[in-house]
Amino acid sequence: MSFSSDTKKELCRCKTKPREMRKAEAYGLILFCKKFSSNEIFFRTESETAAKRFTEITAAETGVKAEIKETVISGKNVKLYKAGIYDVEDCKRIEACFGHDAGEVSLRINRANIEFDICAEAFLRGAFLTCGNVSDPESEYHLEFNVGYKNLANDLCRIIQETSECVGERIIVPKIVSRRGSYVVYLKGSDDIADFLTLMGAGNASMTVMQVKIQKSCKNQRNRKANSKTANTEKTVSAAVKQIQAINDLEESGVLDMLSEELQETAKIRRNYPLASLNELCGYFSTPISRSSLNRRLNKLIALSGRG
Numbered sequence: 219m220s221f222s223s224d225t226k227k228e229l230c231r232c233k234t235k236p237r238e239m240r241k242a243e244a245y246g247l248i249l250f251c252k253k254f255s256s257n258e259i260f261f262r263t264e265s266e267t268a269a270k271r272f273t274e275i276t277a278a279e280t281g282v283k284a285e286i287k288e289t290v291i292s293g294k295n296v297k298l299y300k301a302g303i304y305d306v307e308d309c310k311r312i313e314a315c316f317g318h319d320a321g322e323v324s325l326r327i328n329r330a331n332i333e334f335d336i337c338a339e340a341f342l343r344g345a346f347l348t349c350g351n352v353s354d355p356e357s358e359y360h361l362e363f364n365v366g367y368k369n370l371a372n373d374l375c376r377i378i379q380e381t382s383e384c385v386g387e388r389i390i391v392p393k394i395v396s397r398r399g400s401y402v403v404y405l406k407g408s409d410d411i412a413d414f415l416t417l418m419g420a421g422n423a424s425m426t427v428m429q430v431k432i433q434k435s436c437k438n439q440r441n442r443k444a445n446s447k448t449a450n451t452e453k454t455v456s457a458a459v460k461q462i463q464a465i466n467d468l469e470e471s472g473v474l475d476m477l478s479e480e481l482q483e484t485a486k487i488r489r490n491y492p493l494a495s496l497n498e499l500c501g502y503f504s505t506p507i508s509r510s511s512l513n514r515r516l517n518k519l520i521a522l523s524g525r526g
C-alpha cells in the first residue's frame with residue numbers, strides 16, 4: 219500500500235454530517251473526474267476506497283448510481299479501479315444538480331456549491347480523492363492534482379489559497395505546470411503539504427510528513443558534523459605533511475642544526491607526533507606554548523625551507 223493510498227483511505231474515513239459538506243465533497247469528486255461531460259463522467263484510481271467513496275456520495279447526493287470496473291495492469295500486478303457514470307440522462311442530471319450546462323467550453327468551479335469554509339475543506343477532499351496524489355515523504359515532498367482544464371486548475375489554486383488563509387496560520391500557495399495536455403496543481407514544501415493534509419482531514423498523514431522531516435533534519439545534522447570532522451582531519455593531515463617535509467628539507471640542507479633551540483624543539487616534536495593537532499602538540503613542549511605561537515614557529519620552518 220502506497221503512502222498516497224493510505225492517505226486516501228484516511229480521508230475516506232472522514233465524517234461529512236452536514237448536508238452542505240456532503241454536497242461539496244460530492245461536487246469535488248465529480249467535477250475533478252478525468253472526464254466530466256454530458257455523455258460520461260469517470261475517473262481511474264488505484265484506491266478501491268476512493269472509488270467506493272465516489273459511488274456512495276454520488277448516490278446519496280444526486281440519486282445517480284455509479285459503476286466500478288476493476289482491471290489489472292499486466293506485468294505489474296496492480297489493480298486499477300474505474301468509477302463512473304455512463305448513462306447520458308444520469309450525466310445531465312448530475313450537471314443540473316451542480317449548476318453546470320451541457321457543452322460548457324471552459325469548465326469552472328461553481329462557488330454556489332461551496333457555501334462555507336468547512337465546505338471548501340470537504341470539496342478539496344473530494345477533488346484530491348479523484349485526481350490527487352501525494353508522494354511518500356521518505357523519497358520526496360510532493361502533492362499534486364492532475365486537472366484537465368486550465369481555468370479549472372486556476373480556480374482550484376484560488377480555493378486552496380483562500381481556504382488555507384481562512385482556517386490556518388499559513389497561506390498555502392500552489393503552483394501550476396502543464397504536463398502532457400493537462401494541468402498539474404502542486405505543492406512541494408513539507409510544511410505546505412502537512413498543513414494541506416490536515417486541512418483536508420488527513421491528520422495522521424500530516425503527522426507522518428512532519429515526523430519524516432524531523433528525522434531527515436537530524437540525519438542531515440549528523441552528516442554535516444561527520445563531514446566537518448572529516449574535513450578538519452584532512453586539513454590537519456595535509457598541514458602536517460607540509461610541515462614535516464619542510465623540516466626534512468632543513469635537515470638535509472644542514473640548516474636545521476643552525477636554528478634556535480625553540481625551532482629545533484618544534485621540529486622534533488612535529489616529527490615525533492605527525493598525526494597530532496596543534497592543540498595536542500602544545501602539550502608536548504617542555505615550556506608551555508600557545509597554539510598561535512606554535513603555528514608561527516611551524517610557518518617559519520616552512521618559510522625557511524622554501525616551501526612557503
